[in-house]
Amino acid sequence: MLLPRFNKTINAWPAVAGVGSWAARQTLEGMMKKLPLFAAIALLPACSMLGDGDAPGRVDKLTYHYDAQRSGWNPRETVLTPAAVAGDRFGLLWESPELDSFEGRPPRLQASPLYLDSVKINAGQYRGRFSVAYVATTNGYAYAISTAAHKDVAPGTILWRKRLALKPCEGTLELIGVLSTPVIDRDQNRIYVSSCDLDRQWQMHALDVRTGEDVRGWPLTVDAVTVNRPGVTRNGTNQFPSTLKHWQRGALNLSPDKSRVYMAFGKDGQSGWVVSIDTRNARVASAFSTTPVSDQLQGGMWASGGPSIDKQGRVHIATGASYLMAVRLKAGIPGVYPDSPHSWGQSIIQLSDDPDKGFTLTGTYTPFNYCQVAANDIDLGSSGTIVVDLPESETATPRLMALGGGKQGNFYMLDRDHMPGDLVKRHPCSTDPETDKSLVDPEPQPQFGTRGPINLFGPYSDDIGMMNSAKSRSTAAYFSDGKQHFIFATGSSKAGQDYSTPVPPGLVKVRIMTAPGKPAFPRIAAREMTQTFFNPGSPTVSSNGGRDAIVWVMDPNAPRLTKLDTADAPRPTLYAFDAATLKLLWKTAPGELYPSGKYNEPAVVNGLVLVGTDRVQAFGLLPKSAKPRPRPTATATAAPVLPVGKVPQGKALFAGRCAACHESNASEAPPKAAIASLPKPYLITAMTTGTMQPLAAGMTAEQIDAVAEYLKTQEEK
Structure with missing residues (x-):
């Protein structure tokens, strides 16, 4: 199944069909201005994604988002409707x-x-x-x-x-x-x-x-x-x-x-x-x-x-x-x-x-x-x-x-x-x-x-x-x-x-x-x-x-x-x-x-x-012989709730807000073991009024306490 590609135009420009010279591409763009808009849309991105000419209807992906313009669009997909x-x-x-x-x-x-x-x-x-x-x-x-x-x-x-x-x-x-x-x-x-x-x-x-x-x-x-x-x-x-x-x-x-x-x-x-x-x-x-x-x-x-x-x-x-x-x-x-x-x-x-x-x-x-x-x-x-x-x-x-x-x-x-x-x-x-x-x-x-x-x-x-x-x-x-x-x-x-x-x-x-x-x-x-x-x-x-x-x-x-x-x-x-x-x-x-x-x-x-x-x-x-899969559902998905229990909840909060710095060898922040050794009141103060307040913004007092409690369990290990 191949999308019509105005093959006569492309074949007249082999350098372009093979992602050729910039001058040739510019010339082709001039020709394209005379084509209907839909033809231009279908043709131009294809030129930037063609292979080496063995299969002119096929598409390459040469860069992030498909092209140098970062359009994010492949207009040549005929199978996946x-x-x-x-x-x-x-x-x-x-x-x-x-x-x-x-x-x-x-x-x-x-x-x-x-x-x-x-x-x-x-x-x-x-x-x-x-x-x-x-x-x-x-x-x-x-x-x-x-x-x-x-x-x-x-x-x-x-x-x-x-x-x-x-x-x-x-x-x-x-x-x-x-x-x-x-x-x-x-x-x-x-x-x-x-x-x-x-x-x-x-x-x-x-x-x-x-x-x-x-x-x-x-x-x-x-x-x-x-x-x-x-x-x-x-x-x-x-x-x-x-x-x-x-x-x-x-x-x-x-x-x-x-x-x-x-x-x-x-x-x-x-x-x-x-x-x-x-x-x-x-x-x-x-x-x-x-x-x-x-x-x-x-x-x-x-x-x-x-x-x-x-x-x-x-x-x-x-x-x-x-x-x-x-x-x-x-x-x-x-x-x-x-x-x-x-x-x-x-x-x-x-x-x-x-x-x-x-x-x-x-x-x-x-x-x-x-x-x-x-x-x-x-x-x-x-x-x-x-x-x-x-x-x-x-x-x-x-x-x-x-x-x-x-x-x-x-x-x-x-x-x-x-x-x-x-x-x-x-x-x-x-x-x-x-x-x-x-x-x-x-x-x-x-x-x-x-x-x-x-x-x-x-x-x-x-x-x-x-x-x-x-x-x-x-x-x-x-x-x-x-x-x-x-x-x-x-x-x-x-x-x-x-x-x-x-x-x-x-x-x-x-x-x-x-x-x-x-x-x-x-x-x-x-x-x-x-x-x-x-x-x-x-x-x-x-x-x-x-x-x-x-x-x-x-x-x-x-x-x-x-x-x-x-x-x-x-x-x-x-x-x-x-x-x-x-x-x-x-x-x-x-x-x-x-x-x-x-x-x-x-x-x-x-x-x-x-x-x-x-x-x-x-x-x-899938092949016709394969077992059909269940149809998808559009049921709304939601963010997962935090685990039940103070320590599991604190662990989840720490992973989402703190681990990026305190569990990284590339970060200048003190490692988790170091902050776990600090007194619990000090940890709570750091998250409420101290240096960690911006990262704890929006957390309740109970959630802050849960993070501190989780850290203290890490000290005991």
């Missing part, structure tokens, strides 16, 4: 073996699976042409895994493995051998993977997709030596740190001509960095920091989506705030540095990357209330940006950029050709939503009573939204039916005094409102109110052109601060919703998925749904 997924023949097809552990630590996938439909594998015992999933784990390994039967090789077979980190770095909650989703250059048969090793720090690998071996001249170490060379760094005198202080969680991305691969760095208490690597010469070409000096501890670029890149080659990324400044140092608004030129925390920045000059700041946007929310560690940069292009006949702002969620749960949309911020300094602090310079709904918003950014996941607050109270840490997804344009965002609305109890909606559909000659603006179209998400990954959309669209969401079923690399880690759930109605079509049964990491998204390709957990699990249409 809403009716098929909701029926009794959709289910688990196969699983790979569990991936490699490291010193007793189980594997986890924070990086999302990628996919090539046709690869000529020539490594080790496996030879031939395979359909392949590519994954990389927190334990520092990369894998190629067969996704279809090939002669005597079963789906799920590991075709090659590559150990990238001999001593994977230790994060707050897990190992961080590989955190970010890799990116594939199909023309060069390369997959770029970023790894962290305690001895070598961060490295960029260029692996041959056929063998798993590093291409000659790689890997490249990305550290103070390679980044701080004269002429490389931008934005002031800031220097990339010489010790291991950053995490590289943001998904990698490639420039339109594939000559640059981009890495985004962010960790609390550090400036954010985006680094441009020359793929032709394996060297750091340029780097941009979010603050002009290193002691301004704001602006981390830590969202899993990484940068989005438009067809003009411009790089867009959101930056964050700082828990260290907000909670530990209690720096307030001065710690946001609102009066500092060239300080771009809590903003969205746009960069050009000239081959000779490197990065240049070309646009900025900062929300109206950045001072208040950044002072409370309510990061804008917890979510990734996406790029959306609309027909010029529909709106005066056809080139858009959007961010859906962030810790505050707001939605932002911008004209990326006319970014509204200054290139020198953020605007003064404001509390007036009508001063916001994004493209806003002209109707008053209920949280303000005036115009302003729309709120997707409530309740709206400028004060509460960090840690488990954050609303969203995902990257939105775009879809068009050829007539209307929509963006889907995932997050977690909250309830309770401290906004830490998740409630629906966790999936919201936003329509991009357009009119000829007028600016576009966003408006909420629908909310899904039956399912509860804790800390969901990014939504993705599969469709057959403009019809049969499905929204896929994977949720770890655990708050942000829950450790997921333990034997008793929560099991995630994968959901499928009808994009037209947001009706639940299907979800995995409890325990069907193995434990995974956070911020993960499935790869929906050619009738398969590939999920990364501690292995690869594949879902699709």
Whole structure:
């Protein structure tokens, strides 16, 4: 079953059909302007996902969220329709073996699976042409895994493995051998993977997709030596740190001509960095920091989506705030540095990357209330940006950029050709939503009573939204039916005094409102109110052109601060919703998925749904001979209640609020054994009026006492 692909046009441009030259692609886009809108929608994304020409109707997934624009949309799925997924023949097809552990630590996938439909594998015992999933784990390994039967090789077979980190770095909650989703250059048969090793720090690998071996001249170490060379760094005198202080969680991305691969760095208490690597010469070409000096501890670029890149080659990324400044140092608004030129925390920045000059700041946007929310560690940069292009006949702002969620749960949309911020300094602090310079709904918003950014996941607050109270840490997804344009965002609305109890909606559909000659603006179209998400990954959309669209969401079923690399880690759930109605079509049964990491998204390709957990699990249409599965139910799900009994309840509360710091080798907080040795009254005081008060916000006196009681039981062991 193949979607019509205007084969005569494609065959006339073989370079484009094979993800060829940027010039050829630009020429084809010019031709496409003469085609009907639906044809353009069906054709263009397909060009970026085709394989090497052996099967022109098949789809590759080369990068996080499907394309450099981070659209999150595969418009070429002809098998998995809403009716098929909701029926009794959709289910688990196969699983790979569990991936490699490291010193007793189980594997986890924070990086999302990628996919090539046709690869000529020539490594080790496996030879031939395979359909392949590519994954990389927190334990520092990369894998190629067969996704279809090939002669005597079963789906799920590991075709090659590559150990990238001999001593994977230790994060707050897990190992961080590989955190970010890799990116594939199909023309060069390369997959770029970023790894962290305690001895070598961060490295960029260029692996041959056929063998798993590093291409000659790689890997490249990305550290103070390679980044701080004269002429490389931008934005002031800031220097990339010489010790291991950053995490590289943001998904990698490639420039339109594939000559640059981009890495985004962010960790609390550090400036954010985006680094441009020359793929032709394996060297750091340029780097941009979010603050002009290193002691301004704001602006981390830590969202899993990484940068989005438009067809003009411009790089867009959101930056964050700082828990260290907000909670530990209690720096307030001065710690946001609102009066500092060239300080771009809590903003969205746009960069050009000239081959000779490197990065240049070309646009900025900062929300109206950045001072208040950044002072409370309510990061804008917890979510990734996406790029959306609309027909010029529909709106005066056809080139858009959007961010859906962030810790505050707001939605932002911008004209990326006319970014509204200054290139020198953020605007003064404001509390007036009508001063916001994004493209806003002209109707008053209920949280303000005036115009302003729309709120997707409530309740709206400028004060509460960090840690488990954050609303969203995902990257939105775009879809068009050829007539209307929509963006889907995932997050977690909250309830309770401290906004830490998740409630629906966790999936919201936003329509991009357009009119000829007028600016576009966003408006909420629908909310899904039956399912509860804790800390969901990014939504993705599969469709057959403009019809049969499905929204896929994977949720770890655990708050942000829950450790997921333990034997008793929560099991995630994968959901499928009808994009037209947001009706639940299907979800995995409890325990069907193995434990995974956070911020993960499935790869929906050619009738398969590939999920990364501690292995690869594949879902699709079952053979007719298979036993039909029970139909899903749309019964509302709710957050689990705390265990009965003071000590079990205290243990659960500690795991959700405290373990991230007090059970981590990478944290500067005292270990659990040390605080357990303190007198119980001291522990209670620390959580009620002392240093731990912000993390205990909203807990009752009985819950605080339960945490203290649990800690005292640990002292006795």
